[in-house]
Amino acid sequence: TDQPTTRDGFAEPFLLEVLASGGLDAAYVRAEGNTLYRRGEDGEEIAVLDFVGGYGSLMLGHNNPEINDRARELLDRQTPVHAQFSRHPYADELAAELNRIVQRERGDDESYYAIFANSGAEAVEAAMKHAELDRGLRLSALTEEIDAHLEEVRALVADGTATVPPRVAGSADELIADVRRRNEEQLARGPLFLTPEGAFHGKLAGSVQLTHNPGYRLPFKSLAAQARFVPRDQPGALRKIVDEERPHLLDLVVEGGRVQVVERDHPLFTAFVLEPVQGEGGIHELSAEFVAEVQEVCAEARIPVVVDEIQSGMGRTGSFLAATRLGLKGDYYTLAKSLGGGIAKSAVLLVRKPLYHGQFELAHSSTFAKDAISCLIGLKVLEIMEADGGAVYRRAAERGERLLGMLRSVRADFPETVRDVRGRGLMLGLEFRDQSDATADPLRQVARSGFFGYFVAGHILREHRVRVFPTSSAVNTLRFEPSVYVTDEEIDRLEAALRDVCAIIRDTDGARLAPI
Ligand code: F0G
Numbered sequence: 001t002d003q004p005t006t007r008d009g010f011a012e013p014f015l016l017e018v019l020a021s022g023g024l025d026a027a028y029v030r031a032e033g034n035t036l037y038r039r040g041e042d043g044e045e046i047a048v049l050d051f052v053g054g055y056g057s058l059m060l061g062h063n064n065p066e067i068n069d070r071a072r073e074l075l076d077r078q079t080p081v082h083a084q085f086s087r088h089p090y091a092d093e094l095a096a097e098l099n100r101i102v103q104r105e106r107g108d109d110e111s112y113y114a115i116f117a118n119s120g121a122e123a124v125e126a127a128m129k130h131a132e133l134d135r136g137l138r139l140s141a142l143t144e145e146i147d148a149h150l151e152e153v154r155a156l157v158a159d160g161t162a163t164v165p166p167r168v169a170g171s172a173d174e175l176i177a178d179v180r181r182r183n184e185e186q187l188a189r190g191p192l193f194l195t196p197e198g199a200f201h202g203k204l205a206g207s208v209q210l211t212h213n214p215g216y217r218l219p220f221k222s223l224a225a226q227a228r229f230v231p232r233d234q235p236g237a238l239r240k241i242v243d244e245e246r247p248h249l250l251d252l253v254v255e256g257g258r259v260q261v262v263e264r265d266h267p268l269f270t271a272f273v274l275e276p277v278q279g280e281g282g283i284h285e286l287s288a289e290f291v292a293e294v295q296e297v298c299a300e301a302r303i304p305v306v307v308d309e310i311q312s313g314m315g316r317t318g319s320f321l322a323a324t325r326l327g328l329k330g331d332y333y334t335l336a337k338s339l340g341g342g343i344a345k346s347a348v349l350l351v352r353k354p355l356y357h358g359q360f361e362l363a364h365s366s367t368f369a370k371d372a373i374s375c376l377i378g379l380k381v382l383e384i385m386e387a388d389g390g391a392v393y394r395r396a397a398e399r400g401e402r403l404l405g406m407l408r409s410v411r412a413d414f415p416e417t418v419r420d421v422r423g424r425g426l427m428l429g430l431e432f433r434d435q436s437d438a439t440a441d442p443l444r445q446v447a448r449s450g451f452f453g454y455f456v457a458g459h460i461l462r463e464h465r466v467r468v469f470p471t472s473s474a475v476n477t478l479r480f481e482p483s484v485y486v487t488d489e490e491i492d493r494l495e496a497a498l499r500d501v502c503a504i505i506r507d508t509d510g511a512r513l514a515p516i
Helices: 013-021 065-076 089-106 120-158 172-187 214-223 237-245 288-300 372-413 441-448 452-464 488-507
Strands: 028-032 035-039 045-050 112-117 192-196 226-230 248-255 258-265 269-274 305-308 332-335 347-352 418-424 427-432 469-471 474-480
Touching (some): 089 112, 120 248, 120 258, 120 332, 226 237, 237 288, 372 418, 427 452, 452 474
Parallel strands (some): 192 226, 269 305
Antiparallel strands (some): 112 347
C-alpha cells in the first residue's frame, strides 16, 4: 500500500520516505549561488554543490545578491503587492521588455500580449484555454455560416431556384436533416491537443494531459481534453495523425441550380504544444526536421503553435528562447521558472496579437498573478540578462560548452556505462545505459526499482556533496541545470562525482548505490 507513515510529519510524508530511501532527504538551511547548505551533527554548515538549480529556476543562482537587494528595496518601500484591478505599469513594462527581446530573437516585429500566471503549469493551462477559446469562436462562426447555408438552400429549393439531385437525397428537408445529424455527430467530438512524445507541460488537470508520462497523466485522463502524442523522430508522423484525425463538417452549396454537399475543415485541434528542448522527459532538443514539419503542418491546418519555454527559456540554452536557434516560431510562448529570479513564483503567457481575444483577461485570472513584486523581480532578471549586450546568454553558451565537454570526456572514458550526453547550453543530460539485465544482483535491483537515477543521485550527494537529479520521466538520465555563474572548479567536482559513479557501475556490483 502507499499509505505513508507520518513519522516525518504531515507535509507529503510519502515523498519524504521515497527521498529517504535514496539518501536524498537532506534539509537545507541556506543557499547561495550554486551552493546549498545543510547542518551537520554539530550544527556546522555543510556545503552541497547544486547542479539541480531548482529544476531550471535558478539561472542566476540561489539568492542572487542583485535580485535580493531589489526585493528588499521593494519591501522597504512598501510597494503595494496585491492591488488587483488597478493600473499595473510594472506588468506593462515587463510585457514590453519581453516583446522587445522576443522580437529581437525572432527577427520580426510580431507583438505579443501578456497574461500573467503563478506557475509554469498555469501558464500552459492559460495557453490551452486561450487557444480553445479561439477554436470555439472559429467553430461557432463556421457552424453559423453552415446553418445560414442550409436555410438558404431550403428557401431556394422551396421557390424552385435550386433542386436536389436525386443521387444526393430525396428532398431538401431530408438532405438538410442528414447534414445536421452528421455535423452534430462530428461536433460531439472533443477537442484534441498535439504534443511530442516525451513532453512535459505540468501537472494540473489540463496540462497533465499533455504530459506524456502515463503515471502522471492516466489517473486524470477523464478530467480534460486529450492529446495525441507525436513521435519526434518519424518524418511524416505528424501529417499522418492530422490527416487521420482531421474531420470535416458538411455544408451545402448551390452550383448551377443544383444543391451540392461539400466538406469544410472542422478545427478539431486546439493547439500543438511543445518544448524546444524537452526537459523533464530526458533532455532532448527537437530536430530541425521535426520543427519544420510542425510549422508546416500547423500552418496548413491552422493549428496554433504553443512554444513552452518554461524550462528552456530565460537564456538557459544561450539565447533568451531556445526556439530561436531552432527557427521555431510560436503563436504563443510560456515562460516561468527563472522569470521569478529564484524567489518569486511567476509565469507568463505571450499571445501573438492577431490571435488575441481581450475577453480572455476576464476568463482567466488569479488573486496572485501579475503582482507587483513578481513583475518587478522579473524586470530585474531581464535587466541582468540583457546587461552588457547579453553577457548572460553568452556565458550560458560558454559554460554549457565547458560542462558538455566534461560530460563527453566522462562518456569517452566509460562507454560501457554512459549511453549518451546531450543538451544545449546549461540544459544538459547524461544518460546511463540500462542496467536492468546486469549480472550483479544489487545493480540489477537498483535498475529495476524504477529509481535508478535517484540512487545514483543519493550516492553522489552522500559521497561527494553534489546535488543532481534524474529527469523524472526518464530516470536513467541525470540532468544538469546550474546557474550561469558555475565555475570550472564546480564542474571539476561534478566530474569527480560522475567518474566515481561510472566506475562503481562498471567495476563493482553496484551495492554502494543502494546502501539501504
Ligand atoms: N513546462 C515545462 C517545460 C516544465 O519543465 C515544467 C516543469 C512545467 C511546464 C510546469 O511548471 O512546475 O512551474 O508548474 N518542470 C519541472 C521539471 C518540474 O521537472 O522539469 P511548474
